[in-house]
Amino acid sequence: MLGIAVLGAGRIGKIHAANAATNKRSRLVAVADPVDAAAAALAAEWGAAPLADPIAAIERADVDAIVIGTPTPTHVELMLHAAKLGKAVLCEKPVDLDLARADMAAKEIGRLGARVMVAFNRRFDPSARQLRKAIDDGEIGDVRQVVITSRDPGLAPRDYLRSSGGIFRDMTIHDFDMARWFLGEEPVEVSAVGSRLVDPTLDELDDYDTVMVQMKTASGKQCHINCCREAVYGYDQRFEIYGARGMVMNENLRPSTIRRWSSTATEVREPLLNFFLERYADAYRLELDAFIDAVVDGQPMPVTVHDGRQALRLADCAVESAATGRAVAV
Amino acid sequence: MLGIAVLGAGRIGKIHAANAATNKRSRLVAVADPVDAAAAALAAEWGAAPLADPIAAIERADVDAIVIGTPTPTHVELMLHAAKLGKAVLCEKPVDLDLARADMAAKEIGRLGARVMVAFNRRFDPSARQLRKAIDDGEIGDVRQVVITSRDPGLAPRDYLRSSGGIFRDMTIHDFDMARWFLGEEPVEVSAVGSRLVDPTLDELDDYDTVMVQMKTASGKQCHINCCREAVYGYDQRFEIYGARGMVMNENLRPSTIRRWSSTATEVREPLLNFFLERYADAYRLELDAFIDAVVDGQPMPVTVHDGRQALRLADCAVESAATGRAVAV
Amino acid sequence: MLGIAVLGAGRIGKIHAANAATNKRSRLVAVADPVDAAAAALAAEWGAAPLADPIAAIERADVDAIVIGTPTPTHVELMLHAAKLGKAVLCEKPVDLDLARADMAAKEIGRLGARVMVAFNRRFDPSARQLRKAIDDGEIGDVRQVVITSRDPGLAPRDYLRSSGGIFRDMTIHDFDMARWFLGEEPVEVSAVGSRLVDPTLDELDDYDTVMVQMKTASGKQCHINCCREAVYGYDQRFEIYGARGMVMNENLRPSTIRRWSSTATEVREPLLNFFLERYADAYRLELDAFIDAVVDGQPMPVTVHDGRQALRLADCAVESAATGRAVAV
Amino acid sequence: MLGIAVLGAGRIGKIHAANAATNKRSRLVAVADPVDAAAAALAAEWGAAPLADPIAAIERADVDAIVIGTPTPTHVELMLHAAKLGKAVLCEKPVDLDLARADMAAKEIGRLGARVMVAFNRRFDPSARQLRKAIDDGEIGDVRQVVITSRDPGLAPRDYLRSSGGIFRDMTIHDFDMARWFLGEEPVEVSAVGSRLVDPTLDELDDYDTVMVQMKTASGKQCHINCCREAVYGYDQRFEIYGARGMVMNENLRPSTIRRWSSTATEVREPLLNFFLERYADAYRLELDAFIDAVVDGQPMPVTVHDGRQALRLADCAVESAATGRAVAV
Structure with a gap:
């Protein structure tokens, strides 16, 4: 069972949390959000641990993979932190609003040989x-x-x-x-x-x-x-x-x-x-399924940082x- | 050119008259209706002769085929009169409201070897x-x-x-x-x-x-x-x-x-x-085309009195x- | 949480078991099927207890409601047994193939004031x-x-x-x-x-x-x-x-x-x-939701034995x- | 009855000829095409006069309006010739392939106060x-x-x-x-x-x-x-x-x-x-109807050279x- 932490307990985080909790190959381990009540409520719903700090969530030993649903400016930092620890990442779009920074992230991920998928849900x-x-x-x-x-x-x-x-x-x-x-x-x-x-x-x-x-x-x-x-x-x-x-x-x-x-x-x-x-409920579920399958089975990421x-x-x-x-x- | 008389200048007669007048293998020769003004107006529209008496229309030398659009109780009499004179007939449905009378008509038409088609327009x-x-x-x-x-x-x-x-x-x-x-x-x-x-x-x-x-x-x-x-x-x-x-x-x-x-x-x-x-405008036209083609080409009637x-x-x-x-x- | 036992581990029982296990107001307590392997597999999937005997499942103290997905000839007996114990019932159609027996069941249920719903899924x-x-x-x-x-x-x-x-x-x-x-x-x-x-x-x-x-x-x-x-x-x-x-x-x-x-x-x-x-997957889920809501909230059954x-x-x-x-x- | 000459007996000319011949406010007077057989066949079909020379057709006393279905390079010349004689024009698109020449034509038509419609059939x-x-x-x-x-x-x-x-x-x-x-x-x-x-x-x-x-x-x-x-x-x-x-x-x-x-x-x-x-058969008919109505009723042209x-x-x-x-x- 792949241990997943969801970073960000907003509307998109809720979707990913529910899908992570009900996928048969994963379990939802932690939910991180600086708004304590948000983290607590979502974590409680699925029996996961609530955290305020996303970095702490990434660093947990029982976390194998993270889903990034935080504000855009935090994406690259969180992604790279997880990548360096060898953890798989599903990151909401866009990678960043600055192309140079997205390029830097892509390069670093390539260098690390890290497993990072970008969440273009419509493909699913x-x-x-x-x-x-x-x-x-x-x-x-x-x-x-x-x-x-x-x-x-x-x-x-x-x-x-x-x-x-x-x-x-x-x-x-x-x-x-x-x-x-x-x-x-x-x-x-x-x-x-x-x-x-x-x-x-x-x-x-x-x-x-x-x-x-x-x-x-x-x-x-x-x-x-x-x-x-x-x-x-x-x-x-x-x-x-x-x-x-x-x-x-x-x-x-x-x-x-x-x-x-x-x-x-x-x-x-x-x-x-x-x-x-609602429109893409199936797509979000199938997207996470594809991410989990790729991570667990060691297959290429279906959508990349590139x-x-x-x-x-x-x-x-x-x-x-x-x-x-x-x-x-x- | 098949000379056609339309009997009955009501809404269905108008449709058949227009189609008879514009078919390339027929011309509209006469329109008969006991309401003089109706016969006159429809005949004038297409350059045909107006008559009050349907029997007179059937008997005209330049009439080869008739289209019966008169009230139902007159159908059998007009059909048989035309059949006896060897003229082809397209008769609106129903043949008659009385089955015995419809049977009698079918039998007589069979005996005469007459060319009679019943106008079930939807087939067309x-x-x-x-x-x-x-x-x-x-x-x-x-x-x-x-x-x-x-x-x-x-x-x-x-x-x-x-x-x-x-x-x-x-x-x-x-x-x-x-x-x-x-x-x-x-x-x-x-x-x-x-x-x-x-x-x-x-x-x-x-x-x-x-x-x-x-x-x-x-x-x-x-x-x-x-x-x-x-x-x-x-x-x-x-x-x-x-x-x-x-x-x-x-x-x-x-x-x-x-x-x-x-x-x-x-x-x-x-x-x-x-x-x-309106809904069956094409069907009415194609029905009359099929009637005219069958008569002119000596083919079987596509819909029979039977x-x-x-x-x-x-x-x-x-x-x-x-x-x-x-x-x-x- | 309503404790539910599913009787019958066939294709319809599997559907109901999954829906009972994931509904937020119920939990799947037991699965009964005379085929031990079938009961065991389905029970294991949702963390419920496997039983061979449906009567034993009905009689469990932690079972508040049963879903009958067994062969038709057993429906009335199981339904009435549960009814007498004051347990709610969702029974697959038909109640019975014999009208007199269905009438008897309806009468007995009325006399007991029991809560029985018949599973006409398409209504949902x-x-x-x-x-x-x-x-x-x-x-x-x-x-x-x-x-x-x-x-x-x-x-x-x-x-x-x-x-x-x-x-x-x-x-x-x-x-x-x-x-x-x-x-x-x-x-x-x-x-x-x-x-x-x-x-x-x-x-x-x-x-x-x-x-x-x-x-x-x-x-x-x-x-x-x-x-x-x-x-x-x-x-x-x-x-x-x-x-x-x-x-x-x-x-x-x-x-x-x-x-x-x-x-x-x-x-x-x-x-x-x-x-x-597949076609009625949503309907099966919504049907069980309606059953659970009616039982928990003490509302009338949405579909009755009548x-x-x-x-x-x-x-x-x-x-x-x-x-x-x-x-x-x- | 508006007397119409169709210039060009190609596929588009045939459509316009049939519509001109069957419109109740017009009659088809002449068909002009340098290919004699084409002009003859189309004219014969509708009882019109065949001509080789489009100018001759325009100049006929019984021609009130012309429909230009000739090759594009001839459009402006024919249009202006008719315009100068005070005859109404329906001209197939494009007016010309050269914008300057189209501008010249538009200007001249404005100066003459001529009645010219451009045949954008899809609007109809x-x-x-x-x-x-x-x-x-x-x-x-x-x-x-x-x-x-x-x-x-x-x-x-x-x-x-x-x-x-x-x-x-x-x-x-x-x-x-x-x-x-x-x-x-x-x-x-x-x-x-x-x-x-x-x-x-x-x-x-x-x-x-x-x-x-x-x-x-x-x-x-x-x-x-x-x-x-x-x-x-x-x-x-x-x-x-x-x-x-x-x-x-x-x-x-x-x-x-x-x-x-x-x-x-x-x-x-x-x-x-x-x-x-075929796709625009109704549109071609309604286009010519609109042209004829505009000419006969002295209304503005529905589509202009502009x-x-x-x-x-x-x-x-x-x-x-x-x-x-x-x-x-x-």
Whole structure:
């Protein structure tokens, strides 16, 4: 049984804690959070030890692996501390908001031969995996165009946005990762446009709420991403992958399959499943399963710090492109 | 060019007149209706001759074929008159409300070797034809169960209902025909239930507005039909054909393909295309095309008076079953 | 914490055991099965005590409630034994294959004031609940017609079928329960037809593999059910509820939402989620939750032995109707 | 009755001729094509006069309006000739491949006060009109993002491509027009990428077969377009319009509504309706209806030469952007 410590008892930490506690190959050993009550409550729920200090949690003898769900600026330090002690790490995205620091972390992890996985949960969504499998099986031939729709149900609080690194590094970063995963090639050119259509005062943060990104790879594969911080109809998560021999796409999830017919409308479906914790509940569980399996079985990490670094690099290119109106070479 | 006279300038006559006038192998020669203004208006629209007397229209030398869209009690007389003169006939359903009289007509037509087609338009709907073709192509293996949904958008006027022959002979008769067509075998047993859930005063007419029918064939194939005289969401026309190796179904038609997403609902489609003249516009045209082709090319009639008689017989069984609560042998 | 014993360590017992062990208001205390290895394995998985004798499990002091997942002939005896000891019972359907015995059980339970729930899991499916809620909320007005499609992926083994009580009492019984639940009224008349289209040798068992049922209530509401023991495209579970002001329906579940487009087909979806344990996994969990909540909170049982008895009565009527070709008064 | 001459008896000329001949407010007077047999055949079909010389057709006294379906280089000359004679013009897109020449034409037409409509048929598609109406009705609030998918079923012949002006001016031009129509604002910035994924030898023509375009308006509205010259699943035409209060989208058309279920797949739909003449048959008819109504009723032209010019300008920007890798200001 792999002993796991979860660092950070916020909403994402709770998800990982529950999954660590119920996975048959792991047990939840400790929960660390500087807010004592938060650590205590989450630890109590699953019979784990509460700690205030994440470093202490990492250093516990019964901890084999850690899950980092703390604020972004702490990621690299915690990751490297665990890596040096030979402990496996699952780290929430982004690795860091600063590309140089992410690069340094990747280099150090490489040097140490450490086991670190970056938590791009969407890769583990069952429908996303079916899409990737269809590509791998050659069903659609060579991929030509990837179209990604990614809209949040509502604008996050100002404080969250202020320290988020901006929409490209905070939100679109997931889509950059999925783009790389579906394209199967690195984008070499990024063009982005950004607008403030939800909240014009976001100019104070030098941020956008509505963006589009266009990318191409060296072989000419193309990708479009659209993101918005607010969609009244819910959390919109769609992928369309179009290839030489066919196309595959997924559909959003809803709480049930009811369809309504009335005098004014037919085939009416429910609003979409909100929000990422519900929509991607299976993905979070399968992500941790994959992490645990890789650690226990000594297999390669399914998503690496290099992947985290590459997505961040694309986000940086998008920031620059949206500001300059020029396509940016990656 | 086949010279066609349309008897009856009502809504169904108008459809047939337009189709006869624009088919490349026919021309509309005459329109007959006892209401002079109706005959005149429809004839003028297509450059045909208006007549009051349907017999006179049948007897015109330039009339090769007639389309009967007059009230049901006149069908047999007009059909036989045309048949005796060697003219081809497309007759609206039902042949007659009286089975004995329909039998007599079928027999006489057989004796004369006359060319008479009964207008079960739904067989010519492009989607229905694809369903039938899928069966013929062996796609779904042996048919096991046929499920037919057939609901009108709103209750017809009292006067119409009074002379309609009742829901089974007027409305469900279309579904009986489709059941026979899809089953590929004659039903041998009919069970029906009837209710008055839309208008309780229909008991005055000894009629129902909401019915279900269950039938089986000698080899054990099964069919369910549900009908209602009123559906607030529009004209509901669905077929599901389930077989040993698969299933095929069709979908209702709508004016456009728009789908709406809002804060309360997603994938919202429009109400259904109303009513039979719009929903089955293609079917009416293709039906007349098939009639004209059969007449001009000397091919067998695609739907016969025998088909009309069989559907009426099933309707009679359903009337008896709904009244007695007993399955009726056909 | 409610102490639960699961009687029967077969596939259904495993489901209930897992749900009992992970519900926050209960704990799994014991698992009883005459096959020692089966009891031992399931008990070990959840840290419960294994027993061979179900009576011993019922009588344990730490057992407050039992879940009966043993063969049908044992249901009544176990149910009554627990009831007499004041223990709550969740019993798999059917209560018994013999209506008189089911009636006796219902009467005795009433006399004892015992807490017994019958496990009609489909009532707890999230989509089915949304349909029922739409009715309760008055969304579709008075219910007029209920159409139920219920097809298994493949014929059960001969031995299972031999002791199943026949398709109506074994398989359609679920649909009879859903019909009652959606209609909100008791059916008063049942017509059924049965065929052997999958396996003609079922005549040896005096059983059918393909059936249709038609029912109406005193107020004239109508219900159609179709069942088949084999559907090549998977486990087909659909409800359509049509009312005076609208219609609601559900859709089948699939493993993912992928849709495929190729040169020969578009919008291709996966085969359906198989089989009842997967398709109704949520329903089984929510069913046990509802049972536990009702027991712990002292609320009425959400599904009663009377419900089990009524569904069995409808099945008996269907057996008679299919054999005699006559509608049977309930 | 408006007397119409159709110039060009190719596939698009045939469509317009049939629509002109059957519209109740117009008659087809003449068909002009330098290929005598083509002019003769099409004219004979509808009882019109065949001519070799388009100028002669324009100058006929019984010709009130012309439809230009000739090769692109002739458009401006024919349009202006007709305009000078006071005749109304419906001209196929593009106005010209040279923006300066299109500008000259627009200016001259303005000076003459002539009635000229450019044939962007997709604006008249019933579903596209419902999308536009939903925007106009305020259903989705302010438009934020428009996503346009536009893929042809197969690569056009080399000769066609050679004189097409390239994918942006030939194919994407329709999408540029729809983008402007749905956005309700002029794009001010265009970024495009182009690849040769279908046929690498298109570099000989300095053309692409697979492109993406990204645009924004002055107020920050965004638009993505993707185009490909080949899609194995058929002619793919989708619009998604996402706004502050909701979203609307359309769906592709298919020959029928059949859905197939088998052991390997469910809900299988047919390939898409091919190609533009079939897919947009209604749109072509409604376009000509709108042209005729505008001419006869003296109303403004629904699509103007300015619209044609603006779409061409966006295409030119895309050409430049794809070549330079820079966003181009419009």
